[in-house]
Every structure is written in structure tokens, then in C-alpha cells.
Amino acid sequence: MTERGYGQFCPVAMATEVLGARWNILIIRELLCGSSRFNELRKGVPRMSPALLSKRLGELERFGIIVREMDETSGSPTYRLTEAGEELRDIVMSMGVWGQRWLESQLSLKNLDPSLLMWDMRRNLNPSPLPDHRVTIQFLYPELSRGQKKWWLIVDKHASEPVDLCKIDPGHEVDLYVATDLKTMTAIWMGIITVADATRRGTLRLSGPHSLTTCMSAWMGLSPFAQETKQVRESV
Amino acid sequence: MTERGYGQFCPVAMATEVLGARWNILIIRELLCGSSRFNELRKGVPRMSPALLSKRLGELERFGIIVREMDETSGSPTYRLTEAGEELRDIVMSMGVWGQRWLESQLSLKNLDPSLLMWDMRRNLNPSPLPDHRVTIQFLYPELSRGQKKWWLIVDKHASEPVDLCKIDPGHEVDLYVATDLKTMTAIWMGIITVADATRRGTLRLSGPHSLTTCMSAWMGLSPFAQETKQVRESV
DNA sequence: CAGTATCCGATGCGATACTG
DNA sequence: CAGTATCGCATCGGATACTG
Numbered sequence: 001m002t003e004r005g006y007g008q009f010c011p012v013a014m015a016t017e018v019l020g021a022r023w024n025i026l027i028i029r030e031l032l033c034g035s036s037r038f039n040e041l042r043k044g045v046p047r048m049s050p051a052l053l054s055k056r057l058g059e060l061e062r063f064g065i066i067v068r069e070m071d072e073t074s075g076s077p078t079y080r081l082t083e084a085g086e087e088l089r090d091i092v093m094s095m096g097v098w099g100q101r102w103l104e105s106q107l108s109l110k111n112l113d114p115s116l117l118m119w120d121m122r123r124n125l126n127p128s129p130l131p132d133h134r135v136t137i138q139f140l141y142p143e144l145s146r147g148q149k150k151w152w153l154i155v156d157k158h159a160s161e162p163v164d165l166c167k168i169d170p171g172h173e174v175d176l177y178v179a180t181d182l183k184t185m186t187a188i189w190m191g192i193i194t195v196a197d198a199t200r201r202g203t204l205r206l207s208g209p210h211s212l213t214t215c216m217s218a219w220m221g222l223s224p225f226a227q228e229t230k231q232v233r234e235s236v
Numbered sequence: 237m238t239e240r241g242y243g244q245f246c247p248v249a250m251a252t253e254v255l256g257a258r259w260n261i262l263i264i265r266e267l268l269c270g271s272s273r274f275n276e277l278r279k280g281v282p283r284m285s286p287a288l289l290s291k292r293l294g295e296l297e298r299f300g301i302i303v304r305e306m307d308e309t310s311g312s313p314t315y316r317l318t319e320a321g322e323e324l325r326d327i328v329m330s331m332g333v334w335g336q337r338w339l340e341s342q343l344s345l346k347n348l349d350p351s352l353l354m355w356d357m358r359r360n361l362n363p364s365p366l367p368d369h370r371v372t373i374q375f376l377y378p379e380l381s382r383g384q385k386k387w388w389l390i391v392d393k394h395a396s397e398p399v400d401l402c403k404i405d406p407g408h409e410v411d412l413y414v415a416t417d418l419k420t421m422t423a424i425w426m427g428i429i430t431v432a433d434a435t436r437r438g439t440l441r442l443s444g445p446h447s448l449t450t451c452m453s454a455w456m457g458l459s460p461f462a463q464e465t466k467q468v469r470e471s472v
Numbered sequence: 473c474a475g476t477a478t479c480c481g482a483t484g485c486g487a488t489a490c491t492g
Numbered sequence: 493c494a495g496t497a498t499c500g501c502a503t504c505g506g507a508t509a510c511t512g
Contacts, residue, residue: 006262007283008352009344009422011461012328015335016261022484025252026242038494047243049486054495064338064469076493084338084469091334092248094327099251102300102320108245116244186245225247233300233320258504274474285506290475312473476511484504491496 427462
């Protein structure tokens with residue numbers, strides 16, 4: 001990529017100069033999903049170095065796609081999409097739908113990452129089917145390394161942040177245990193298999209009260225693209 | 237870009253691995269516009285080396301976005317979009333619309349290129365307002381170098397290819413002369429100014445029969461994004 | 473016409489460490 | 493928490509020439 005531009009006046013080419021730069025679409029995706037602070041964004045693009053993220057944020061601001069503002073209360077910087085950036089929502093979503101429909105799910109299932117998965121689940125979890133009191137759910141991935149093995153989702157409808165994610169034991173009594181492997185959990189999240197499938201095969205085990213286990217597919221929000229039906233590739 | 241992937245299972249990330257690779261969106265744009273042969277594609281991405289184009293076509297084929305087939309009659313290879321590729325049309329068009337709405341037109345007008353412009357005009361010219369007989373239109377860009385100065389568009393409704401583009405004098409009598417500068421002509425094509433504007437300012441001069449000059453904005457198709465209204469950037 | 477082959481330079485970007 | 497600073501390599505891709 002010895003120089004960035006395409007030397008074309010075509011608006012598609014102009015847009016591609018911005019949107020085609022590595023990482024940019026994913027940064028915009030994070031902002032569209034509601035992240036706004038630097039270290040929040042980092043969680044969504046963990047393989048990106050902070051230096052590069054900072055650089056890209058600057059570029060996106062110069063292009064008028066995001067603005068950097070100081071948060072009144074916390075005093076820390078905040079990024080949000082401008083109107084121009086917000087108008088990218090349909091494009092980014094369409095790309096996701098297209099990816100889900102046409103790219104091999106096998107490929108996705110090679111890019112497993114528990115942090116990203118749990119972070120996504122935190123974001124999309126739906127508290128409403130859950131009881132009114134605080135609920136603690138522990139996820140266990142036995143095959144993973146020490147630091148990645150255990151995760152806690154704490155749901156409290158009445159808290160300021162209804163869903164919280166921890167990697168260290170919050171100390172609460174656990175209401176529901178979910179034991180599975182990362183590939184299974186990711187496949188469920190992506191809509192490739194269901195909770196029922198995995199339970200039947202024995203790759204997912206739930207232990208806790210019936211009131212929590214039976215409605216798992218209700219409170220566990222899936223990926224926004226989960227319901228997109230997979231298409232079969234055209235064979236030559 | 238030390239490695240290509242993002243390491244994320246998210247469908248947006250998967251799609252971005254394919255669509256974000258340099259040039260790919262522009263190649264797809266060309267295919268969507270109807271190009272199908274290698275050297276036809278090259279005209280749409282002149283700054284791309286043939287080696288790289290070839291490589292990218294191979295990748296796109298492996299991803300199931302295009303297929304390479306042999307043309308029965310000519311015996312030469314042909315590329316066309318698969319169903320998966322065709323489903324990218326809305327995304328690519330949306331990117332163009334977004335680019336036209338939000339990116340500085342000044343930027344576009346720094347990426348002038350007469351070959352791309354004339355090639356685009358050839359593609360979008362609308363023969364129907366023109367007379368039934370063959371019409372030859374000569375474009376003259378006095379400021380350009382010898383090889384880029386003169387262009388001929390030959391329109392013949394009854395020919396197999398209704399619109400032809402030449403860089404060398406086809407020898408026909410010219411019906412309409414268009415003299416202008418490249419920036420003006422590009423701005424007209426992009427919908428930034430109109431033929432009438434440019435004529436009034438004297439940056440575009442037409443000489444030929446009234447029947448051809450008055451309906452120029454009718455036969456000269458504009459960019460597919462020309463009617464998108466420009467938006468003003470959010471000021472901080 | 474439709475590509476390959478080869479070469480080499482620029483730079484994007486990843487890794488790590490550090491600071492206010 | 494929110495970034496900067498620095499370094500060095502891998503690789504992307506541009507240029508040119510060549511081939512069936």
C-alpha cells in the first residue's frame with residue numbers, strides 16, 4: 001500500500017479510500033454499537049495497537065465521520081459518530097448480513113476469541129425475561145487457559161448498567177452455570193446451532209433453576225446477523 | 237499490513253477481510269457496471285498493475301464472488317459476478333451515494349483522469365435523444381497533453397455497440413465539437429455543475445447543430461450518483 | 473488479448489514500552 | 493484512563509518486461 005489513494009474521482013473510490021483503510025470499518029462498527037470511549041473501543045478491536053487506533057480516530061475525525069468531545073461529568077474524551085458517520089449504519093449492517101450469508105462459517109469459527117464473544121454477549125443480552133433480582137451467570141470454558149476460562153455476567157435490571165461482565169470472581173453466589181467450549185458458544189451466538197442442539201449433543205451443560213435454563217435462548221441475545229440464512233455458494 | 241485477517245468471528249469483520257482489501261471494491265464496481273474481460277477491467281482500474289489485478293481476480297474467485305468462464309464465441313476468458321457478488325450491488329452503490337453526499341467534492345476534483353471520465357461517459361451515454369443516423373462527437377481538452385487532448389464518441393443506435401470511444405481520429409465528419417477543460421467536464425459528470433452553468437461561464441463551448449447542443453444534458457448520461465445532494469459537514 | 477515473472481522500495485502496522 | 497514514542501520487519505503492491 002505504497003500510497004493510499006486510487007486516483008479516481010468516482011464517489012465509490014472516494015468512499016473506499018476512507019472505508020477501505022484497514023480497521024476503519026470495525027472501528028465504525030464499534031461506535032455504531034454504542035462504544036464511545038477509547039478503552040471501550042479497544043475491547044472491540046483488541047488486535048489493534050493503541051497507537052494505530054489513535055491515528056485512525058484522528059483520520060476519521062478529519063474526514064468528518066466522528067467527533068471527539070469531552071464528557072462533561074467524567075472529563076474524559078468521548079467519540080461519537082457524526083451524521084455522516086451514522087449514515088454508514090446501513091452499509092456496515094449490510095456488509096455483516098452479506099458476510100453471514102455468503103462467507104464460510106468455518107472461517108468464522110477459526111477466529112475464536114472469548115473476550116470478543118463475551119463482550120458481544122454483554123452488549124446484546126436481554127434482561128427482560130430474567131427475574132427482577134440480580135442474577136449472576138458463570139461461563140466456563142474448560143479448554144481455555146487460566147485467564148480466559150471463567151467469565152461472569154451479572155444482570156441487574158435496576159442498576160445503571162443492567163449488564164456487567166467480569167473476568168474475576170465478583171463474589172456473588174452464582175445462579176446459573178454454563179459449561180461449554182468456545183466453538184460451541186460462538187456457533188450459538190452466530191445462529192449456526194441452537195442452545196437446544198448443543199444441549200442435546202452434550203457440548204453445552206447448564207446447571208441452575210429451571211426458570212433460568214429454559215429461557216436461555218430468550219435472555220441470551222444472539223448476534224444481530226444470526227437470523228440471516230446461510231446461502232450455498234454457486235458451484236462452477 | 238503484516239497479516240490480512242482481523243481475528244474476529246464477527247460477520248462484519250469477515251466481510252471486511254474480503255471487501256476491505258485494496259482495489260477489491262473497485263473491481264467489483266467495474267463488474268457491476270458490465271465489464272467482463274480482463275483488459276476491460278483494466279480500463280476501470282488503470283493504476284493497478286496487471287499482476288495485481290490477476291491476483292485479486294483469483295482471490296475473488298476463491299471467495300465465490302466471481303467466476304471465470306470461457307466465452308464460447310471469442311474463446312477468451314470472461315469474469316462475471318456470482319449471486320454472492322451480485323448481492324454486493326446495493327452495498328457498493330450505497331458507498332457511492334455516501335461518498336457523493338459526504339466527502340469533499342474538492343477531493344474528487346483533484347483526482348482528474350480523462351481516460352476514466354471518457355470511459356464512464358461512454359458507458360452511461362443515452363443514445364435515444366440523438367438522431368437516427370450515426371453521430372460523431374469530438375471532445376477537446378486544450379490543456380492536456382497530446383495523447384489525452386482529443387476524444388471521439390461515436391453513437392450509432394443501430395450498431396452492435398451503440399457507443400464507441402476513440403482516442404484516434406476515426407475519420408468521420410464531426411457533428412458536434414465540445415471544447416472544455418477536464419475539471420469542468422468532470423464537475424458536470426458528477427452533477428456539481430450543469431452544462432448550462434459551464435456554458436454561461438464560458439468554460440464549456442459547444443459547436444454544432446442546435447438539435448445536438450440543446451439536448452446535451454439529455455444524451456450525456458451523468459454519473460449514477462450525480463443527483464445525490466451534497467451534505468454539509470457537521471461543524472464541531 | 474490475457475495474463476506471468478521478477479524485483480525492489482515504501483510504509484503500514486504490529487509489538488512493546490512509556491507518560492501525563 | 494487515554495493515549496505517545498520508538499523500532500523494525502513483513503508484505504503489499506507499483507513498475508517493467510516478457511510470454512503463449
